[in-house]
Amino acid sequence: MSLLELEKLGVRFGGLVAVQDVSLAVEEGQIYGLLGPNGAGKTTLVNMISGLIRPTSGSLRFAGEAGGPWPIADAVSRGIVRTFQQTRAFLGLSVRENLRIAAAASGRAADAAELIEAFGLGPVLDRPAGDLPYATLRHLGIALALTLKPRLLLLDEPAVGLTGGEVDRLARLIRDWNLRGVTVLLIEHNVRFLMSLADRVAVLDRGRLLFEGTAADCQRNPEVIDVYLGRRKEDA
């Protein structure tokens, strides 16, 4: 049984079909990568899975339970937790207060000391989140999500804006928490970073699933190279 199964999930915004007929399965324990050019529908798909927007078609099963997607609070209570491209934290409150609020919002908060240590938040616990260096704020965003003890952690472009060393550190953290049992769905434009982590990859193009398979097969797939990787190489 897969942890997450999407069955022909789709959404339209007025006349725009942002996501169409996306079916895929994420197994418990996987790091699953979601690739695609700008506007392909990746964030919209994650918004549907996490209950932020309602699909106009299709359905979702999670941990064997049919009837999803569920509204965001119900999704979180089932263990579906996401981060955002722009870290969402109370910027005027300290790191410690942010972690406390996340813990209070969760009926089953994770061990704060462990997260503080792993994400290097100890020295900044009393600083307002709004004053943190960029990479530390990104770490806080993930630590806040992990406070909710997700079974499935949806990461929306966690490496954006990070330097090479920071990206490597982030990769280690994601791998560590995955090894502790958190299944990860990772949206990322940094192809090298994503491929180094992902067991399986889906590629979206104009709202449709273009490819689904192993990271190795993805990098060899001519359509993917043409639509996404090739374009990226030209951009580089």
Ligand SMILES: Nc1ncnc2c1ncn2[C@@H]1O[C@H](COP(=O)(O)OP(=O)(O)OP(=O)(O)O)[C@@H](O)[C@H]1O
């Ligand atoms: N709330 C909305 N209302 C109208 N159109 C939207 C809305 N959200 C997304 N879209 C459109 O849906 C399409 C998919 O957008 P989405 O943000 O999901 O793409 P993406 O693959 O995550 O892109 P990026 O890599 O740039 O973040 C785009 O054409 C976008 O403009």
